[in-house]
Amino acid sequence: MDLRPPSAPRQRSERVRHAQLAVPVVLIAAVTVVDILAPPEVHLGPFLVAAPALTASFRGPRITAFVGLLAVIAQVVVSAVRTTLTDLNHTFQTIALIMISVFVTLFAYLREEHEKELVQLRSVAETAQQVVLRPLRERIGPLRVASVYLAAAAEARIGGDLYAAARTATSTRLIIGDVRGKGLDAVGEAALVLGAFRAAAHQEADLRRLVDYLEGAVAPDLYDSTAPDEDEGAGPRAGEDEGFTTAAVLDIPDDQPLLHLVSCGHPPPLLLLRDGRPVPLEVAQPSPPLGLAGLVDGPVAVQTFAFEEGDVLLLYTDGVLEARDRAGDFYPLTERVAAWTGLHPQAVLDRLCADLLAHVVGSTLGDDAAMVAIERLRRP
Incomplete structure (x- = not known):
């Protein structure tokens, strides 16, 4: 028997969720700082894509979109510090980051809807089990x-x-x-x-x-009522059925x-x-x-x-x-x-x-x- 108070599992779950969210945020900050300090021939901006992609695996579309927005803002800051906002290389990196953020946000939305359906099905199954058993x-x-x-x-x-x-x-x-x-x-x-x-x-x-x-x-x-009646008068089904x-x-x-x-x-x-x-x-x-x-x-x-x-x-x-x-x-x-x-x-x-x-x-x-x-x- 579990003697922990009912709120303990929820509190632990919230701490885990906050810790998970900290990972992409820290990643954005680290990539931004290192990219600004890196030599001109080194570009770390593409690594910012990992932040919204990682978030979509464990959070919903709103949080995923927020992390994607943070990544885009970080890319714009890097562009402004290292060159200019109109630099072709950074412009394409920003556009690519926006497109991927939109894509993974859509993925997070579809995953969340699927999880809601699973929760509903499990609830129905559990109710049916309680009625039967x-x-x-x-x-x-x-x-x-x-x-x-x-x-x-x-x-x-x-x-x-x-x-x-x-x-x-x-x-x-x-x-x-x-x-x-x-x-x-x-x-x-x-x-x-x-x-x-x-x-x-x-x-x-x-x-x-x-x-x-x-x-x-x-x-x-x-007795299979849907079986063809070519074996009329046949008895019960046999074998695997x-x-x-x-x-x-x-x-x-x-x-x-x-x-x-x-x-x-x-x-x-x-x-x-x-x-x-x-x-x-x-x-x-x-x-x-x-x-x-x-x-x-x-x-x-x-x-x-x-x-x-x-x-x-x-x-x-x-x-x-x-x-x-x-x-x-x-x-x-x-x-x-x-x-x-x-x-x-x-x-x-x-x-x-x-x-x-x-x-x-x-x-x-x-x-x-x-x-x-x-x-x-x-x-x-």
Whole structure:
């Protein structure tokens, strides 16, 4: 958690901006003085072009035009001191400097407009992400919950990882999943899965029926309505066009120290026991990812695991496991979390996020990563 006051980043940013602006101004002053003092056969005026060109790379059109004006004034001063204002050499240098200043000012204007569009798009994407991926409450029934979403890039705040929780009369149900693909298509698939889960999680009495309902909500997308009908009656798309979602769906009863789990091709949750042992909850009969179950025969298998008071359950997407360091080694999740047993969920995620980002220092996350930590609270 960042404990700095909110104004600190802005103040530092302003100092950096002022320091950047000082560079072209100092350059103009230095070139002007040296050019005036240089021998008659030496002309440093062309170096003044660098000042507005440099400014256009980090400031807007107004500041760029102002620095260009300073450079032109400096060129006129040099002309007046060294020869005359009508000297042909200095006249052409001044005209060239004016033309280049106008050109880079236009470039700064276009860059600033493009940045405004990017900011607007990022704002829309972040809003869409918040609508699709609602934050989980800290307390849900007898559970204490924490969640976090790490984007693969700071600019990309939208992706296909998902999680949600819902209450029933006697239990808490959770889902965590990862949609194949990236971008708006993945967000659409994630919204479809989350909408189906929120609609049915508190209605379906059986976890198998809930997973069947989720599969039914996703499965129609496997049929391409735009495909030519020369293969009339053909089934779902195959190969690279298949869309699917890996997911883990859980039901945690309020009055029993256990949990029920259906794994649809998702990485196994980690149970952090009070005695310091992280236990992967490997299911004996995993189900296919959502969207592919129609291609495989067999019922959904529900497996039950112990979940005692004080234990912490860690749910995550494969972006955590696929994080690589500079040597190309994957993140050793089970080894790292072994040292964090006994912590509450938010502390576990804080440690995990910091350690994960330190593991990929000098690189970036290869995929978005979503994490949810759940603790069964001790009864009074």
